[in-house]
Amino acid sequence: MQSELITKEDRIELITFYIGNALCGIDITDIQEINKQTTNLTWVPKSPTYVAGVLNLRGMIVTVVDIGEKLGLSPIQPGKSSRNIIVHYNEELVGILVDSVSEVLSSDTENIESAPANLGGVQGDFFCGVLKTEHSLIGILDIQKALSDGLGDA
């Protein structure tokens, strides 16, 4: 009974996705849903540049963040493969625009290493760890940090 509990906590499931060429992951428990609403957002004048707009998610107003822009990478190009990952952030839902969604990975937490100070040009603070697979290196985004304003005025 006890061993089962431990296993659960020691495995992590990630949704992986691309921001430009960078492969990133988000803990699946942070995610509400993934949809294709990447265009036809309502632009909010005077909003921070990384805010792509707001959208109506079944009656809720969801802020959509261009995660590429937010992390200082290239902005997301809305297209056929781009997706909107709706995540739980503090008490609200926030959409994250990504260039494409890759796969769901399950991994032992043991395999996750702490993030270096800089990962592919992104500040290491935004990641809670790095997962090495056979082919690639996946930066696991710390949603709370990645979506915060960084300046303390979020």
Next chain:
Amino acid sequence: MLIEDEESLQMYVEESLEHMANIENNLLAIEQGGDNADPEIVNEVFRAAHSIKGGAGLMGLHNIKELSHKVENVLGMVRDHRITPDSSIISIVLAAFDKLYEMVNNIKESESFDIAEEVVSLTGLATASLPASRKPDMASMVNILREEGGEPAFQLARFDIDEATKGGSYVYLVAWDLMMDVHDQEHSLMDMMRSVTSSGDILETKIEIESVGTLDEATPAKIPLLILYASRIGQDIIPSLFNVGSEQVRPVTEAMIVPVADEGAGRDESLMLEPEEPEPDLSPDGASTDELDDSGILSGDESLVRADAAEADEGLMAQSEDEQVAAELKGIQQIKAAMSQKTLRVDVKLLDTLMVLAGEMVLSRNQLLQSISRDETKVIASAAQRINMVTSELQDVIMRTRMQSIGNIFNKFPRLVRDMSQGLGKKVELTLEGTDVELDKTIIEAISEPLTHLIRNAVDHGIEPPGRRANLGKNPIGKIHLAALHEAGQVSIEITDDGKGIDPDVIVSSALQKGLITKRQVGGMSRTEKVDLILLPGFSTSERVTDISGRGVGMDVVKTNLEKLGGTMEINSEAGQYTTISIKLPLTLAIIPSQLVAVGNEKFAIPQVNLDELLRIPADQVKERIEKVGDAAVVRLRGRLLPLVDLAEILGIEKMFVHPENGGHYPERRTRVADRRSLRHAPPGESDDEPDTDETAESESESESESRKIAESRRTGEDRRFHATSAVNIAVVFQGNIRYGLVVDRLLDSEEIVVKPLGSHLKQCQEFTGATIMGDGRVALIIDVAGVAYSAELNTLEISEKVQKHAQEEAEQGGAETEEATSLLLFNNGPEEQFAVSLALVERIESIQTSVIEYVGGRKVMQYRGGALPLFSLGEIANVKPLPDTKELEVIVFQVGGREIGLMVNPPVDSIDVPIHIDEKALKQPGIMGSAIINHQTTLIVDIFEAVKTLYPDWLDGLTHKQVITGSKGTLLFAEDSDFFRRQVKGFLEDGGYRVIEAKDGKDAWDLLQQNAEMVDLIITDIEMPNMDGFQLTEKIKSSDAYRHFSVIALTSLAGEEDIVKGKQVGIADYQIKMDREKLIDSVERHLAKGRA
């Protein structure tokens, strides 16, 4: 904590809060009643404390139990008339309830609260009132033994046992097994407790930790709970009451009660050996207790307790100012805590209705799904209609579940007022009215703070100390009246105090001192404006202004907070007499009426509460009506200049324009907004003869000219932007002291919108208060009128300063030649007939679908704001073409005889300011007072009073005084240069029973006055007149000893505020609008009565 059962705990918390809900007011009532306090109320409070105690004992909440128990003791004494509930006692009890309240609200931390102070005060109270012989019982602790000679099970005060056994109760020890007796029988602990406490008292509870199974066991087989229970029920019935075996109940005999051995320093050891007197039936009078010995034992302890109590008393009474503030803050927090409960009580009937509606919704959905799959258009339509109806009803019912009575807040104020007035040494009586008025929960939560602030102001700064009041001949007890009532879909709250009021002059000098206004501005201020100065930010934040104005601690904050809720605030005060603050609030915030506008491709919503009017300036008027003052664009609106804010520019949106020829939508080519305003880029040839009215268009080069903007009309005649589409659309908005015109591309519908909050990433967007979802599923942002003004750096005072200066200069230049303009509302009835009515009489204009018109009792009405608005068309009263059969109509709403009536007309309606010359003869007929040429078209001027008189003769009964013989009520001298107005006004003055002497101008009036001075009772004058204007006339009258006593009423056609102020300065008693007959007659009557008095 004893019991960690969330559900029971929650239930306990809810019940306790309910018990405490009205406790403050009850206590205050008891305080007022003193010895004659209503026993019913005392009992109610007693029962509340008792129930809280009972539950707490069972839940193992020792702190709460202890405190509520002490409160109960004191209340018991009040009930038995053993002590008189004076204000010092009530203060202590109130403080105790405060603590209890706090503890119940933080139930999980309740054990860590420090209740020593309250307990000591209460014990002191109870002890003080006891006969000397019984005093020691309060503090003397005894052990209740498990059995005679057994282990101690409980420790409690002797006094408590005596109290409990009063009136022949027995005390039992009951061993309850939480597992077997409660859990396994599927009883809830609270249920059990309730049944038990209904027939007795739980004095104390305790879990026998030792006998609970060890942690190794999966689930403990037994959780014994020991209960000390007092009841009149005999021993034979107790087991069945507790649902336990008789072996689990043991009556407590006196032998089981032994004094506590190891407590109390300096206690005489030898006394402990004295045997306890046996007391078989635990008789309540305590006569058997060894008085001498006991009092001897504890005299030291007791005096200690008393000293503490006295100290606590003193502390309470001598509250310093700081403590006062702290106490108020605490009060606010408490109110807030009470308000933001997570659970809500809802009428079961409402829930039933919701269920029915949900059922209907499901049925309609099924119908819809079926019909869609079968593609039956008709059925789909009917299903959609049903869903439409059900949804509206659902919305209504769900909203009602969120409604709470405003009493929730109001009832907190008597306490606040009492505590404050005691601290300030004032006597204040607070009366409440309309506590059952219901408001949305969120609004209730949000207004508690502003209201508290206002009440506090009224007590602190409004009401004078009793001494001063007595000197002034006022009742030494100040009165504050707090009233709430429903009013036309809004809730209005009024706070009135009969204190020293607000002296406008003091306010002005204070504002001048603080540099908030300039001397020149003061000259142009009305009385109300002066009083409103206290709402300026910075008016009173620096210091307490008690000695200066008596008001205004952060009033700007109060106002802003109320406005955030979509409310308004008005101050009305008479120095030395009263201050009334009127607040109007919407019933709910979740759904608000709003005006939709578009800029570029984006739609925005402007809350209706911030919207004054919508303005469309036709292309050919843009040149004369939109100007530049300094850097700011302003629009000329009814003689005043209003700053303009271009929404597209503020938000950085690409503007769209409609191509005048092909009707297509194109973006403006100028991508950078700043370019449009930069004068430096203006081609030199563009600047023309009016450099001060520079507007955006100059900056364009011809290649960019496919745009419509403000100054386009100044281009050459061939320019295609003279097309109607280049008109400027303006929404005139306001919030607080800020008022401006918001320039938008298009004005769309008005709609009820559901307000949704924006996410945390958009906090920096101060221009928006939230978002809403439109019918097409897209999101539209809601404009924050104050935020936009802030972004636009609209400084109200600065702008108005410039604007006023500009207006003044202009007046000086243009002065004499300007002809007096009348504000008229133009509209059509039939396609070719143009009509006009004086704008001053119009309440508002509604666009309606003809389908909403109902025919009831032979009259046309429409439902409006919960009532029926009677409608009529001109065809019903005058010989004009009938109203064409269209789907949409405009309804012009007038107020006549205190009632509203709507005139149905054909859209569009338009307002203009023109000088008019009315021909009263050519086209005169019932309901039509004459005709004039407006915009090169013959226009009939509607006489609303006559129209109403024809349709509803009874409405005007009180006003027309038909039976009154002309001239019987007095003689009026009336100066007016316009023949038309002179005849009109004279007509209804004569209708009103007055004799009228006509004068053609001021000079004529002066001459006539000299000739007929004995006859004239009152003078009415127009302002703008040749030879001698109204101001000069008044000045002349007022400076002459012979005529100074005459009241002068001025008539204007919608005067500017400056005029009114100027008029007051020269001595004009009142201002009335020319065509508003009711108000004029009313004013005449008032002033005549005043003159005679």
